[in-house]
Amino acid sequence: MTADEVVALYKEDGALLHGHFLLSSGLHSDTYLQSARVLQYPGHAARLCAAMVAGIPDDLRRRISCVVGPAMGAVLVSYECGRALGVRSLFTEREAGQMVLRRGFVLAPGEGVLVVEDITTTGGSTRECMAAVTAAGGQVLAASAIIDRSSGFSDFDGAPFFPLLKLPVLTWEAAACPLCAAGGTPVKPGSRGLS
Template sequence: MSKTLLSADQLVALYEEDAALLHGHFLLSSGLHSDTYLQSARILQYPKHAAQVAEAMVAGIPEALREQITAVVGPAMGAVIVAQECGRALGVRAFFTEREGGQMTLRRGFALEPGEAVLVVEDITTTGGSTRECMAVVRASGARVAAVSAIIDRSSAGIPDFDGVPYYPLLRLPVQTWEETDCPLCAAGSQAVKPGSRGLR
């Protein structure tokens, strides 16, 4: 890992530099509405920036725990590059889960060994739903989730609980979110847009 790691301020500056911190009226994958959107793909399109972010993510995990990790897994699509770069930083293999018939699963010959320690990663966490689905796939394979990490935790309802698994987001950046029925932007006549790889992010 590089000696100089991203600080919280530098990470926010990087999102701003890459036009990845957006303001408007957005519909998130959780179904919530927000006036702020973090488009991590704009950061991750630059290999140098992706590597910097991943190095800082894994450096935030305690060394004793970090040394146990033998694989990194993240849900497609948002965490594909994140998993790859975290795997590179740790020197372990990396792959991703994806949906098949609406269910998160491992495909493409990806496999985990029973008992091995896995780091589950995300780009952005709001409610933690996709992360929990990914964790369930890891556990169903017989492996264990040793830690969870994300580039940014934007949850406004407090830090998500991942069944007691240690959680190390690189940055906590709570943003305002609303249920559609309570959204003041909708009440003002604004139409929510659906950015992201799945339309809903």
């Protein structure tokens, strides 16, 4: 998939939103990518995730035996990437504020893992997921995302990162947000922190 095709799919599905948003990272932005609106269509999810894994070098891709993504946003991404690779798919969840593998999920010692996300901004959830994989005995071989909106600021402790699309989107700390300064109030469209 080309970058234009990914953006067109997000626009077509009403998943590229403009306004004043509070991201799960705590940053503010005038743009929000609501991947759930795209991933609700199995064909779109399969197409995006197949393209994600196709962007990983063959030698690395052959070593992946499991895909893991953080719940909630990356459960479907993990599943579809696992399907595209022909490997199993797991997800991490928060337990006492920390990402862990639950539900009886286990990794073999040294098992090669691809960690995936739908969207990265700071990479925080991806790093938390990577830590959970490592704590469970797996070896993080690489990370991937449908869209990297970090403008190159995400660092995954030396693990290679293969986003399908790099989309520079403006973000601000709350104190520096021009939308707040203009009297706006951000909305929080994501799932983190919901009860």
